[in-house]
Amino acid sequence: MMITTWFDDDPLFNRYYPYDSAYRYYFDHEWSLPTDQDTHLFEFLSLGGFAAGLSWSGVLKKRPALTTAFSDWQIDVVAAYDEAHITKLLANPQLIRNRRKIMAVIHNAQLIHQIQQTRSFADYLWQLLNDQQLVLNAPHFRDLPRTTITGNQLARHLHQAGFQFVGPVTVNAWLVNTGFIAARPDQRGIINANTRISSPVQPLLPPRSPHQLGHFEP
DSSP: OOOOOOOTTOHHHHHHTTTSHHHHHHHHHTTTOOOOOHHHHHHHHHHHHHHTTSOHHHHHHTHHHHHHHTGGGOHHHHHTOOHHHHHHHHTOTTSOOOHHHHHHHHHHHHHHHHHTTTSOHHHHHHHHTTTOOEEOOOSSGGGSOSOOHHHHHHHHHHHHTTOSSOOHHHHHHHHHHTTSEEOOTTOTTOOOTTTTOSOOOOOSSOOOSSOOSTTOOO
16 A cells, blocks of 8 residues: 655655655655564664765665675674674675774674663663653654654663764664654554553654754755
8 A cells, every 4th residue: 555645845755655666665664663673673773874974865775785785684693793794895886885884783783682682672772762652743844853852862872882873863863764753644653552652742852954864864
């Protein structure tokens, strides 16, 4: 089923939906929909890191190559990458060949793998968020905030825990992409009171520009 209700001023949606199959899948089945899959959370954290200073659309175009290069985002496998593997990644012209970003993916995988020794990464994040999903009620793309207090607080915690490429804008975008912050205009992805959320709340910061939330671009 195709989306029939979306932000009327969303440039990526208007540019790529419904004819680009990768974007259609992203909008229909991923953006701002909650997930309990640690590999999915790790993938979008990594893609967000690669997108720092670049466009989200450019990173998504490289998503298939990145997925193959990073072993389908298997956290334990990526955590074990050695220098020889890093050299191989840096020589791959299909990737974003930034050593700092590649090293951050491996480093973050190692931290997530440690967390998984006692609980899932998803449960770890929900606990940090007090099992509270933030629901953004924005009628237009331009109304979505660049950052939120929720994202800022989690970014600060992840940074203190040693994660890399987890600035407030990147983390806020990641939380939206993975449904910890619900923002879809079709209302999908909102967790009801019988699961994790007690009640929807409004954004804690006013809208800011430029927009760099999830798939948003300036």
